[in-house]
Amino acid sequence: MSAKRILAITGGIGGAKLCLGLAKILGSEELAFVVNSADDFRHLGLHVSPDIDTLVYTLSGTANAETGWGRCDESWNFMQALKELGGESWFALGDKDLAMHVERTRLLADGWSLTEVTKNLASALGIDYPIFPMCDESLRTRVETDQGVLDFQTYFVRERCEPTVRGFVYDGADRSRLNPALTAWLDEAPPSGVILCPSNPYVSIEPILQVNGMRDFLINCQAPVVAVSPVVAGQAIKGPTVKMMRELGVPGTAETVAAYYADFLDGFVLDTEDEGQALRIQALGLETTVTQSVMRSLDDRTALARDCLDFVDQLLSR
Amino acid sequence: MSAKRILAITGGIGGAKLCLGLAKILGSEELAFVVNSADDFRHLGLHVSPDIDTLVYTLSGTANAETGWGRCDESWNFMQALKELGGESWFALGDKDLAMHVERTRLLADGWSLTEVTKNLASALGIDYPIFPMCDESLRTRVETDQGVLDFQTYFVRERCEPTVRGFVYDGADRSRLNPALTAWLDEAPPSGVILCPSNPYVSIEPILQVNGMRDFLINCQAPVVAVSPVVAGQAIKGPTVKMMRELGVPGTAETVAAYYADFLDGFVLDTEDEGQALRIQALGLETTVTQSVMRSLDDRTALARDCLDFVDQLLSR
Numbered sequence: 206m207s208a209k210r211i212l213a214i215t216g217g218i219g220g221a222k223l224c225l226g227l228a229k230i231l232g233s234e235e236l237a238f239v240v241n242s243a244d245d246f247r248h249l250g251l252h253v254s255p256d257i258d259t260l261v262y263t264l265s266g267t268a269n270a271e272t273g274w275g276r277c278d279e280s281w282n283f284m285q286a287l288k289e290l291g292g293e294s295w296f297a298l299g300d301k302d303l304a305m306h307v308e309r310t311r312l313l314a315d316g317w318s319l320t321e322v323t324k325n326l327a328s329a330l331g332i333d334y335p336i337f338p339m340c341d342e343s344l345r346t347r348v349e350t351d352q353g354v355l356d357f358q359t360y361f362v363r364e365r366c367e368p369t370v371r372g373f374v375y376d377g378a379d380r381s382r383l384n385p386a387l388t389a390w391l392d393e394a395p396p397s398g399v400i401l402c403p404s405n406p407y408v409s410i411e412p413i414l415q416v417n418g419m420r421d422f423l424i425n426c427q428a429p430v431v432a433v434s435p436v437v438a439g440q441a442i443k444g445p446t447v448k449m450m451r452e453l454g455v456p457g458t459a460e461t462v463a464a465y466y467a468d469f470l471d472g473f474v475l476d477t478e479d480e481g482q483a484l485r486i487q488a489l490g491l492e493t494t495v496t497q498s499v500m501r502s503l504d505d506r507t508a509l510a511r512d513c514l515d516f517v518d519q520l521l522s523r
Numbered sequence: 524m525s526a527k528r529i530l531a532i533t534g535g536i537g538g539a540k541l542c543l544g545l546a547k548i549l550g551s552e553e554l555a556f557v558v559n560s561a562d563d564f565r566h567l568g569l570h571v572s573p574d575i576d577t578l579v580y581t582l583s584g585t586a587n588a589e590t591g592w593g594r595c596d597e598s599w600n601f602m603q604a605l606k607e608l609g610g611e612s613w614f615a616l617g618d619k620d621l622a623m624h625v626e627r628t629r630l631l632a633d634g635w636s637l638t639e640v641t642k643n644l645a646s647a648l649g650i651d652y653p654i655f656p657m658c659d660e661s662l663r664t665r666v667e668t669d670q671g672v673l674d675f676q677t678y679f680v681r682e683r684c685e686p687t688v689r690g691f692v693y694d695g696a697d698r699s700r701l702n703p704a705l706t707a708w709l710d711e712a713p714p715s716g717v718i719l720c721p722s723n724p725y726v727s728i729e730p731i732l733q734v735n736g737m738r739d740f741l742i743n744c745q746a747p748v749v750a751v752s753p754v755v756a757g758q759a760i761k762g763p764t765v766k767m768m769r770e771l772g773v774p775g776t777a778e779t780v781a782a783y784y785a786d787f788l789d790g791f792v793l794d795t796e797d798e799g800q801a802l803r804i805q806a807l808g809l810e811t812t813v814t815q816s817v818m819r820s821l822d823d824r825t826a827l828a829r830d831c832l833d834f835v836d837q838l839l840s841r
Binding site: 219249250251277279280282283284285286287289290291292299300301302303304305307308310314325326329330 | 604618
């Protein structure tokens with residue numbers, strides 16, 4: 206076997222679980238992450254990067270295991286005091302978590318790029334894996350709903366995903382470019398595999414695909430590109446994926462996700478519950494592998510990561 | 524007696540104690556505060572207003588009684604997390620306290636004036652006394668020291684007042700103007716007395732005097748203007764007042780403070796320990812009153828406030 210060099214593409218909570226599994230197996234020379242920054246937003250004057258932080262907290266062992274987002278051993282005294290002052294309290298920011306946003310905002314204001322800030326903060330938390338925000342430019346997901354076009358966090362957190370989705374706008378995509386640090390990482394040595402983690406295809410992965418150069422990279426990638434279904438047995442592991450599919454008029458299935466990525470994908474990882482969809486996904490021109498993909502324990506994460514890496518190896522040897 | 528209408532001019536901790544005493548006696552129609560905002564600074568991207576917050580916390584009963592600054596029942600999880608991220612941790616910001624700075628910064632960025640922000644935050648904490656930052660413009664105290672010109676908080680907190688003071692710069696004073704809300708309050712009905720609280724003359728009161736129009740107002744004020752000595756028995760009740768006096772080459776005494784204000788002052792409140800200086804202060808053309816001015820308990824604060832109000836009445840009736 207040649208050296209491993211895996212690029213994992215991820216959104217927040219669900220994807221970060223698989224990222225942790227991969228990090229339990231691969232070292233920082235073998236694994237890098239591209240993470241969605243299209244749900245970043247300015248809140249209370251602070252630059253908040255929900256998916257980046259979820260990944261950083263998950264990899265550093267400081268994530269809140271119960272919620273999936275935010276930090277463990279968190280306190281909420283800032284939030285409580287802010288509420289008493291009449292401030293906006295719909296987006297929960299824990300006292301420790303707040304340090305990330307304050308420090309990020311300060312460094313960005315000092316002229317650092319989001320990539321540099323992320324590297325600095327991740328490194329402070331002991332992470333040496335390369336973590337690339339999908340781009341340094343402002344590319345923001347807006348959700349077209351029956352209540353108008355909403356900023357992603359307004360839709361997602363404040364409105365609790367309740368408005369009916371009609372489509373998405375990826376604001377700033379035309380001005381974005383593939384993260385130069387990612388380009389440098391790719392130039393250093395070609396990846397041996399690309400794994401799309403089980404994240405929402407519309408609001409976690411699609412914004413990444415919208416970055417100028419990303420889709421071309423995936424289409425032209427010599428290494429196997431595989432995706433793990435975020436939908437199992439017609440249910441999203443986490444979040445509004447299936448609700449969105451229903452509202453967009455497509456079946457809420459793993460197959461819908463596979464079809465969505467079919468133009469650049471080589472293989473698709475299905476849950477055993479959805480084994481019945483394997484043939485139809487293969488008909489899209491994709492290889493499939495079937496496994497237990499719901500990650501409850503840390504062992505589940507490592508096991509799924511192992512399955513993904515084996516699947517990549519298997520596709521590589523063809 | 525005609526209706527009371529007292530204007531208290533104050534800096535942070537020491538002055539705020541007397542302000543609380545005054546507020547125990549007078550209602551919000553009878554009492555207003557002008558507070559130093561020249562030690563405001565931008566820290567971690569946030570607009571921090573130390574003296575305003577000390578006054579607001581003191582009046583609302585949410586102050587930390589031990590330190591005099593910050594909030595009671597405070598936690599420090601943000602600060603700890605920030606330190607772990609390599610952020611600047613020399614200026615302690617508690618988790619609850621942080622809410623004030625975040626909300627203030629957000630409102631200022633939204634175009635509110637510092638006066639409007641202060642009113643809003645104080646009101647949220649249940650305070651209905653008018654609190655006027657000395658001006659809405661940026662007027663900042665810089666300290667000329669043997670280590671160069673330092674921003675006030677750098678001198679005061681980071682360098683712990685250790686550098687030798689050579690003088691002060693009140694940056695932006697030329698562009699400042701008397702707070703329009705204060706002008707409106709004064710136009711509504713003339714004050715029956717002005718009390719300079721026991722605050723540092725150079726870095727708490729002088730910046731207020733530097734605001735265009737403030738010194739003229741005090742000189743021309745028809746009502747008695749009295750000051751309470753922040754120096755007792757050659758010691759500052761709080762902070763570096765006497766150290767500064769020594770370094771500026773003037774005696775570290777109550778008399779020095781009285782002389783400093785002599786051009787607009789009518790009366791001076793001396794501690795019993797300094798009774799020996801009364802005659803010399805009277806020689807400056809000031810009336811004096813002698814009392815126990817060190818405020819340890821809440822009763823001390825109310826008693827000193829009562830003494831100040833009686834002194835004003837006494838001067839008024841002459």
